[in-house]
Amino acid sequence: MLLTSPTVVASIALLTVAVLVYRTVKSPLWKVPGPTVSAFTSLILKWHELGADRTLYIQALHLQYGPVVRIAPNEVSFTSWAALKEIYCSGGSGYEKTEFYDLFTIFGRRTMFTTLGKTDHAKRKRILADRYANSNVMRGSAIAGIQERSKRFIARCTAGGLAAHDVFCRAYQVALHAYACDCVTHHLFHPEGTDSLRDVHDEEMMHQVAADDSFQNRLVSFYAPTLHRLASGILNFWWKPRETPLVEQYVQQTSKQAEAEPFTLLSRLREKTGDLDEVDTAAECLDHIAAGIDTTGDGLCFLMWELSQPRSRDIQQRLQAELRASPDAPLDQLPYLDAVVLEGLRCFPPIPMSLPRYVPSGGRVIDGTWLPAKTIVSCQAYSVHRLNPSVFPAAHIFNPSRWLDEDGDADRRRLMFAFSNGGRGCIGKHLALAEMKTLLRDTYSAYTTTPHASMSEESMAMADQLISSRPRDQKCLLHFEPLDSSSVAGLEH
Template sequence: MLLAPLLLPLLLLALAAHALYKALSSPLNRIPGPWYARLTSLVLKWHEFRANRTRYIHELHLRYGPAVRIAPREMAFASAGAVREIYCSGGSGFDKTEFYDLFRVYGRRTMFTTLDKDHHARRKRIIADRYANSNIVRPKPLGGIAERAAKFAQRCAQSGLLVEFQLGLHAYAFDCVTHHLFHPHGTDSLLQGGKDEAIMREVTFDDSLQNRLFQHYWPTAHRLLHKLLYLFAKPRETPLADHFVLDSCNADDSAPFTLLDRLREPAHGLDPLDVAAECLDHMAAGIDTTGDALCFLMWEVSQPRSMRFQRKLQQEVRQTKAESPSSFVVDGMPYLDAVVMEGLRCFPAIPMSLPRYVPPGGRTIDGYFLPAGTIVSCQPYSVHRIDTAVFPDPDTFNPERWLDPKGDAERKRLLFAFANGGRGCVGKHLALAEMKLLLQAVYSRFTTLPDATMTEADMEMSDQLISSRPAGQRCLLRFVPLQESELLE
């Protein structure tokens, strides 16, 4: 009886001793990193909840090197060898972690949220055809993008000098991706104030980060506390987008080039909810990624420090337009390509970590043996900056580094903006076409300059699970007609 009051403290002490022993005897202890990463993941989670994971991990890379321990069983890498092993070995790399469960749609797994390679490969075989470059550059798909790029430039001209162009870029990306998914039932959110703009705002201005992370890390507590949590950390709710996608998927006249037309082919055996889930997933992904990548890029191109790059870009796109006034050009413009590549290096659409599980038997990455089940990842933001031999002065935006043939292979090997391997971004060619045609439409007509009310702090990265947006959630630029800006010079 006298021993009973001591049992609970002794049990707690034994559990603490066991946890400490595991921490001190872990094979990951040889890997550099902050001391607390051996004991807890709470510091990492704290930065995630504060929308700061990307910069926090990058600071650890700068301090400890390209391999760093960030939690008791989680590692971050920033080398070409690690990218190749984690994401390309066996074609599709290591399997995804349960982190991707956060992105299931209607309770279904889409291509993006499948965890194992075999299920992913089966779904990708259905989808990849519609995102192949040969399909993107056909007249109908590419013409739809060019039409929306011209409409964006017209919207800027009608708005006068000052444009809240982050909103416009999201509208442009939304209209482009829905054209590719659903034509002739794509959106026209560039027409301000309409129902399509309301759908775009619902998907884009999402503040469910904390709620979704809480659900991921503490699912039982989330089920018990979700009503209380709703008061200060709302879940993601997209009723307008849901209705739009479900209605679009019910239409029976989708164009042959669209993803919807492909998914509905009877041979694939997808039920209507699988089709709608896949389409909604692609739609949501296509807005923030392309929209914010363009936003960060055009903000940088508009700075006084980058004006010489803007001038050279204007010269090339105007010359190309003069030579081919009626065609849509996405290739053969080296300076435009360099600007886009450098934009993706400095401001990748998905800058954050892409977590994977080390497979059975363990693997050696960058000289460190990692047991099976260890979580490993690379984040594009760091992969693009940590190797200063390949990218000298890595924090400086300099498109002309991509015009130097020396080191071209090494630069391309380290470009991780669309991930790598069999699970790399299937929409890469669509995103590149959208970016290039938009930049041509703008810089053949305008000089862009930052508004005086904007600050660098407004344009700091704010992590949103995988994508990243400007911290101020706005970006004001002045669009000066090119002839007028030339006179000013």
């Protein structure tokens, strides 16, 4: 009786609010700059996550509040080198990952990417690292496979003459994602890599991974597992669950049966059979496929879109001039190509979002702010690359030449966060760079690219997925116009 009295209910509610306010105000995070609402609830942040614009929301907060911003009651975002170094590089591999990475477990197993603790991660990395070393990526049939796939990509893009070709991934159309898929599976399984540039079944399989629209569904399963369990029928109607049966089957079969060449990851995993069972092996390989398709594909897509704009005409011409002047130069001796790729990854990082980590026990001072253990801290490449004006002046401008200036070179390179930094940075970095440079070299030694009239900046706006981003309309129509017949002849396949 007493409990239903309005006075008692109001008193309990008031007391609860008072305790909440008291605890919030007394929290060590209270003084961290940020909107007041972030101190009380993470709902606004989650709303932006579901709306696919978390990255831009955090960017706006940094613009308003500075390099340290509280984005949720227990979460702080940073943009400075001091913070980046502490969070991602201290002790070699930085702070431990949060349970956010549970969203990416495969076949119920943790892979190198989803391992949270440092010790387990270091053990797994010791097994895998040598196959992704630059010397292994750039040798013999490893690099020859990339070159072959790049020529296939160009052949598909130019098969219809001047007609526009969709260089982004759409069902049954030629795509940068197909190129990235064929390159990464070549590195994992050769000779059993995919041929999604030419084979419809492989393209369909690639498409399941690349055009996955499940991020909202997965976010709900992460934040509200009970709701997800109870209401999955309704949720699945609105937001698709992740379903990639074709690639799962391919990886499970291939990782069991294939005779893989010595440069491949699979051959390495075979040498280490005592460390990983069949399911671990398949999960690790599938993870690398997923990690290597959207990232390289979207990175190239945003970059080629930018190069195709009238405002980038001089840049495209300078790139063409360098490539045509040195047709046989090794990839690492083409400084402007390198600058174009770095600037592409700076302006359009394929993983633009926060990479969340826990403050270790005992708490830490990060960029002058003391934070208790278990606070979630992160940097996001999108903001790191745009909000350090002394290192990246006029950061909103796509300007590859900034990377040619010897002055400040070390500062720029250490703030390049597209592949993250420290011991948990991208293991596939050299593979991705080889793929990007090879395809750009083949394209711009022989063609000029221009945007199709139907394309707009809005359709190419960044849309966040779970951790990566992609163009909002998932298409990017470009024309490929031959520079002259002699340059094209070498690329015909």
